[in-house]
Amino acid sequence: MLAGLKLPTDPRWVNLAEKNIQEILSDHAYCEQKAATNCITIIQMFPEYEEVIEALMPIVTEEWGHFRMVVDQLKKRDLSLGRQRRDEYVNQLQTHIIQGGSRDHQIVERLLVAALIEARSCERFRLLSTDINDAELKEFYRKLMISEAGHFRLFLDLATNILPKEQVMARWEEYLLAEANIIANLELRGDRVH
């Protein structure tokens, strides 16, 4: 399974999403906005990590570009961007971040959470790219899936450049289990990406 995710998305999710295009696209737009914002936050919090800063600066632009692309998809369908919702998935993931410890540990925690969100988004975009009926959205999600897979890889690589690989992968495994548990307990909804 993609990126080692422990629990595949319930296949019924695509059918639900397809019935809520305005809501799913709006929620997706905000996922892209949050991805951009999160990169900016990491840059603000950890300016001394030059390799991370260099890598994340272009990702901010790319994620914001994704936001614009999703808004364009809404416009094409005469749909408008809805309001942002509470992101239960991300909120729950963030409760697993270990606070304190060294700067290295703090930044690695945040890079791993970012990697997880990318991995799950990528898995869901893949489902949309294969199972949705709308041909244009199929292709749209195929391209985004490739992009988010690259981000997943990048966040994980940045983390293993900061702390020893075995240590990072052991923590990654814990995060994967926690993420699967969150997904298993979240209500299956077609109006949210997660």
Ligand SMILES: [Fe+2]
């Ligand atoms: Fe993105």
Ligand SMILES: [Fe+2]
């Ligand atoms: Fe991304």
